[in-house]
Amino acid sequence: MEIDLKRCFSEPLLEVMNFLNEVVLRYPRAVSFAPGRPAEVHFEVAASLDKVARFVEYRAAATGASPAAVYSDLGQYNRTNGIINDLIARQVAADEGIRADAAAIVVTSGCQEGMAILLAGLFDPARDVLLVSDPTYIGITGLARILGIRTVAVPSGPRGLDAAAVEAAIEEVDAAGRRARALYDIPDFNNPMGTRMPLAARRALLDMARRRGVLIFEDNPYGMFFYEGEPLPTLKALDEQGVVVYLGSFSKTLFPGLRLGYLIADQEVAATPVTAATAATVATADVRRTSLASELSKVKSLTTVNTSPLLQAVAGAILLENDGSLRPLMRRKLPFYRANRDRMLACLAAQLAGVASWNRPDGGFFLTVDLPFEFDADCLETCARDFGVICCPMSFFALAPGRERQIRLSFSYVTEEQIEEGIARLAGFVRGRAGIRRRPFSPTARTGS
Numbered sequence: 001m002e003i004d005l006k007r008c009f010s011e012p013l014l015e016v017m018n019f020l021n022e023v024v025l026r027y028p029r030a031v032s033f034a035p036g037r038p039a040e041v042h043f044e045v046a047a048s049l050d051k052v053a054r055f056v057e058y059r060a061a062a063t064g065a066s067p068a069a070v071y072s073d074l075g076q077y078n079r080t081n082g083i084i085n086d087l088i089a090r091q092v093a094a095d096e097g098i099r100a101d102a103a104a105i106v107v108t109s110g111c112q113e114g115m116a117i118l119l120a121g122l123f124d125p126a127r128d129v130l131l132v133s134d135p136t137y138i139g140i141t142g143l144a145r146i147l148g149i150r151t152v153a154v155p156s157g158p159r160g161l162d163a164a165a166v167e168a169a170i171e172e173v174d175a176a177g178r179r180a181r182a183l184y185d186i187p188d189f190n191n192p193m194g195t196r197m198p199l200a201a202r203r204a205l206l207d208m209a210r211r212r213g214v215l216i217f218e219d220n221p222y223g224m225f226f227y228e229g230e231p232l233p234t235l236k237a238l239d240e241q242g243v244v245v246y247l248g249s250f251s252k253t254l255f256p257g258l259r260l261g262y263l264i265a266d267q268e269v270a271a272t273p274v275t276a277a278t279a280a281t282v283a284t285a286d287v288r289r290t291s292l293a294s295e296l297s298k299v300k301s302l303t304t305v306n307t308s309p310l311l312q313a314v315a316g317a318i319l320l321e322n323d324g325s326l327r328p329l330m331r332r333k334l335p336f337y338r339a340n341r342d343r344m345l346a347c348l349a350a351q352l353a354g355v356a357s358w359n360r361p362d363g364g365f366f367l368t369v370d371l372p373f374e375f376d377a378d379c380l381e382t383c384a385r386d387f388g389v390i391c392c393p394m395s396f397f398a399l400a401p402g403r404e405r406q407i408r409l410s411f412s413y414v415t416e417e418q419i420e421e422g423i424a425r426l427a428g429f430v431r432g433r434a435g436i437r438r439r440p441f442s443p444t445a446r447t448g449s
């Protein structure tokens with residue numbers, strides 16, 4: 001039988017992740033600056049699994065059930081919106097200054113599921129449009145494409161999104177007879193750019209979104225990876241009007257194999273009547289109010305049913321062990337990531353000063369390099385095959401043209417030695433392409449000091 005697939009299956013957007021994985025597998029000896037993975041040296045997987053008893057003890061005390069009953073419960077289907085919501089509420093309050101009720105949290109199978117719940121639950125594809133900062137994470141644009149939801153790109157600059165540009169995009173969507181339902185952005189240590197939105201711009205964006213009645217989906221997997229000073233308040237922490245739905249993830253702070261994330265959706269909405277009979281008896285005046293999270297549980301119940309209780313128990317135990325905060329854990333991890341960022345910056349300065357330029361991210365996993373020529377999929381292949389280094393064309397993450405001369409470099413999943421070697425190899429390719437003679441060897445250039 002011939003199966004005809006949706007048109008989007010043949011579009012490059014859906015191919016990017018597979019393509020990158022495949023290049024990495026084909027050139028195993030190449031240094032890869034492609035993956036946005038956290039470094040495994042910090043995972044402590046076995047020790048984390050051993051901590052489940054800690055969570056069981058906590059839950060037994062909280063519910064009055066025996067430890068054996070709690071263990072059984074972890075093996076059973078469980079509450080749709082999660083079982084560690086109280087611990088997540090405590091953690092975001094301690095670490096991010098976000099005040100959210102446990103009932104306003106949906107624990108998801110990775111923050112990727114949170115995006116799927118929001119798009120599937122809140123968008124009418126015939127009318128609603130998702131605005132996205134451009135370039136952006138393919139997880140959202142690819143998903144929107146599969147679900148048939150239109151995306152409109154809003155250009156993101158070195159300081160992230162600008163409220164006026166977002167408002168202009170909303171006006172265009174309105175003029176086309178559609179509705180801008182939400183804006184997706186990663187204000188902190190953006191993937192792919194490594195940029196961060198300043199505080200004043202955050203406030204301006206919130207004001208504008210409230211005025212325009214547009215939700216903001218704030219995706220924040222990298223916010224706790226800050227290498228200079230203190231973090232800025234998230235949009236959600238600043239949000240007093242219920243504009244922001246927050247997407248959190250434990251993939252980078254703990255480890256991605258947990259597949260654990262969460263939504264904070266504390267907006268008040270009218271509870272939808274469950275049956276025609278209840279609908280008929282509910283007078284308009286006493287329509288029950290509930291949280292958006294509670295309504296979204298209907299979508300979650302039809303995607304993953306519930307997030308693995310066992311894996312929630314692992315994260316719950318880690319949170320309990322750290323008094324409800326991830327900061328103690330992060331303090332141990334940050335020096336590694338900061339050193340990698342600094343090493344990459346130093347190597348770029350030593351190898352490519354005057355030839356290319358790059359930003360200096362205050363945190364996160366990525367930085368952007370501007371090259372003197374276009375870097376496309378062929379360049380990626382040549383670089384991997386002939387120079388032994390893999391980097392991502394920024395155009396892979398972009399909806400609009402204009403990013404052809406940029407690449408994204410990830411410094412999270414490499415050692416300092418690999419960074420040194422990889423940047424030297426990249427410089428070989430860039431200098432060759434740009435027609436610049438190789439620099440004579442200098443020990444300072446190699447160490448970048």
Ligand SMILES: Cc1ncc(COP(=O)(O)O)c(C=O)c1O
Binds near residue numbers: 109139259
């Ligand atoms: C911006 C962004 N959002 C979401 C995710 C996925 O998060 P999770 O592993 O929690 O699904 C990633 C992963 O790289 C990411 O970079």
